[in-house]
Amino acid sequence: MDTKPICSVCGKPVAPNAPEGLCPECLLKAGLGTGVDIGQDTGGKTSRFTPPKIEELAAKFPQLEILEFTGQGGMGAVYKARQKQLDRVVALKILPPRAGGPAFAERFAREARALAKLNHPHIVTLYEFGQSDGLFYFLMEYVDGVNLRRLLSNSRISPHEALAIVPQICEGLQFAHDSGIVHRDIKPENILLDKKGQVKIADFGVAKMIAESLTEAAEKTVATPGELTEAGSTIGTPQYMAPEQIKNSAEVDHRADIYSLGVVFYQMLTGKLPSGKIEPPSRKVRIDVRLDEVVLRALEKEPQRRYQHVSEMGTAVETISVSSAKQPLVKGALKVMAWTKTKTAIVGVAIALLGIGATVIVVHALASRTQAPLPNDISIQPPSPAVSPTAAAFSGAWVGEWGHELAGALIVEDISSNGTAHVIYSWGNSPWFKAGWTREIGYISNDDLRLDTNYGPRISYTLKPDGTLSGTYQLGDTPPTFGTLYRVGSTNPAAIRRTAGRVNLSR
């Protein structure tokens, strides 16, 4: 395939339809100007903290070359910088200026010293900290990758990946807990994944320092008791905070981190935050039921009912993922069955993730991590959920001729027990699938898959397990034509596009 040009700023590929050949995202970003909060998190309150301009910083940090502003959270502003002497790329984090007196500075130094001792592959290393011209700052390891929030908002993380990510977080957290440090603000934004798929936990202990400095400042003025927020910025993110942390943030121990990790884990598996009467993840997503226990235990309201050490949680997750790797997830099983039926000789690695390029790299790296040695006690496998013959018959990807245009593809992603199927389909003139993909809900009826389009021309498709496609199709005077669909081995739309040209439809 011809190599696509990439943007020199963000590294993403530039499509041929890009305006004046420039990366559209970077163009819009340029329109917003530097230092403006893009606001990826829940919108609403904007903090009063305006990050300093790069020129200001360059003056305060002569030993650094400030490269660019990378983001802002409630905890401060982060910049990518280069240590001139060492020629090393680092992350510079500037804390919002507070009325912290000398006592705060002393505590800040003590805390930071403790943090600097946290040298672990899964923790973002702290290189330097201090005060420069009234600004408190950290110099940290620069992680070239994405944070979990980005992955969560772009595409659902598969259970396989979640099972590979969580143990790494547990390792890092356990190391910190052993050193007497509690994170207090575990959330997707603070879990980073570098290009090799390694987890790096960021912003350790910063939450506590900020909380202390604010309590100090608040004590000087009149503060509402029990209030954790300060004019727009929240200490600890409420959805991820343990109940005891919300009640009284001063007296929490390492088990609060376990709770927060439980929330993150839940979100990775189900895509939602646990709320109210927590529904076990296996009811929402097809995963090993033993994971329910792990997640729910981490989410216990009483700290003493949770795992007492985060390493226990990590071991539990690893045990489950190793034993379930022997028996692939049901979806994978379906694909194997589909392959043996297909007549075309396409071998595709089915990574059913419709996400960004970075995500794909992560998946490759993470997948290899689950090849751990077998444990000594081989526990009895729970029976796999019953799969109806129809589900097996339809799941996967099909291509063929339909409508009154040349070709189309249909991917059946998910069939639930009540017979509804998540389908994405595409059609278009040659070259294949230029028309893009549409997502619909189909349903199994009388052993056939039926699909009605939502608007536009009224099309109703009926697909039989043998691939025969029929239906009704109202489009002006053109008579509808349907044909037969054929299985292909990959459910990756891009892969289907690439291989479709080589498929000889007339067999």
Next chain:
Amino acid sequence: MAWNESHRPGDDPATCASAFVTTHWSVVLAATGADTTKAQAALEHLCRMYWYPIYHFVRRQGHSVHDSQDLTQEFFARLLEKKWIADADQSRGRFRSYLLMVLKRFLTVEWHRANAQKRAGNRHCLPLPLDTAETRYLREPADTSTPEQAFERQWALTLLETVLHQLRLEYEKDGKGRLFETFKPCLLGSRESQPYAALAASLDMSEGAVKVAVHRLRERYRNRLKAEIAHTVASPADVDNEMRHLFRVLNRN
């Protein structure tokens, strides 16, 4: 150094308010029964700019090339007959949302009627370059987003293309077309990360002159971008939000 946001010229509320009366969408929304010529012209201007996302959306529904062209033309003809402006309720804030809303309605309900009746002459036809639409459509990379997401993405791309095109014309009119072409990549990335020294060397200009030229270009681009967005929203306060929204739309894929 103060932590407050620096005061930008042109932020004066008085000038903003009066400037806004003349932006297209606010003119359309403000139109009363009496004099609608201005509103009509404004709406036409907007339609001629954003017709492609409409075509894209229609095409994505599975209509053939020919039908898509017809439907797009028909849609705009109906829109300009002012039948639907009164219906703009919650989507009034953004022309983008409004347009998508009426388009979807058009495709579900109106489409059948349109097909049944033969199209009468004397329709107010917008001169749209529909013959180029399909070529453009085929050049799009395949994507997995919903038609609505694709519409918003096309909207953002159309906006950027228009802004850059206008910017280019502006420079070419001043005889600085080559300058635009050379400094175009400097629109991306931060001000600090631009290769001023390298550019100065290759153009035989002083670094100071390069910095000034680049700064001007970036500023003009930002102003034009904001102005174009302003044309599609109802009030000045909405411009930043709309820009952020479009950034998120592009960032999605």
